[in-house]
Amino acid sequence: MTTTLMEKLTIKTENKFRTLTTKQSYKKGEVICPIPSEDLRDKPNRYTVQIGRDKHTHVGKLAALNHSCDPNVILDTENMEMVACKDIEKGEQLFFFYPSTEWEMDAPFICLCGSANCINVVAGARFLPLSTLERHYLSPHIRETVIELLNHTQRNLEKIKS
Ligand SMILES: [Zn+2]
Numbered sequence: 473m474t475t476t477l478m479e480k481l482t483i484k485t486e487n488k489f490r491t492l493t494t495k496q497s498y499k500k501g502e503v504i505c506p507i508p509s510e511d512l513r514d515k516p517n518r519y520t521v522q523i524g525r526d527k528h529t530h531v532g533k534l535a536a537l538n539h540s541c542d543p544n545v546i547l548d549t550e551n552m553e554m555v556a557c558k559d560i561e562k563g564e565q566l567f568f569f570y571p572s573t574e575w576e577m578d579a580p581f582i583c584l585c586g587s588a589n590c591i592n593v594v595a596g597a598r599f600l601p602l603s604t605l606e607r608h609y610l611s612p613h614i615r616e617t618v619i620e621l622l623n624h625t626q627r628n629l630e631k632i633k634s
Pocket residue numbers: 540541542583584585586587589590591592
């Protein structure tokens with residue numbers, strides 16, 4: 473699987489900053505590669521992608537995938553596939569929207585992607601307004617956690633009335 477993956481993708485390192493670029497073009501909706509899931513963790517780190525409530529997978533070479541607020545790939549954690557969400561040219565750098573899988577990140581950072589919809593602080597979906605989240609594809613565990621939080625606000629009425 474890893475061999476197949478790296479036949480299609482290249483990792484470039486410049487001043488310790490890694491980027492993932494593609495060696496071929498993709499059409500929007502095309503599957504690029506599977507997401508590795510052999511090495512599961514219960515806590516996030518810089519090399520993991522969240523795939524469930526308390527489930528993080530070490531993604532190996534895909535850890536070189538950088539964040540953008542205007543991404544060209546999504547990580548479909550239901551089918552465990554990286555999918556092009558735009559037409560992508562050969563040689564382009566690949567980006568995904570980190571909060572689409574990450575609820576609370578281990579290492580938040582400031583985004584300099586320059587997109588009109590830049591969220592600036594990338595710390596996980598937990599720290600973003602619904603008006604931002606609704607514009608993106610979100611993994612099921614992110615969607616469920618947001619819905620659960622909203623459902624729990626009913627308890628605030630109980631607190632007020634008690
Ligand atoms: Zn940004």
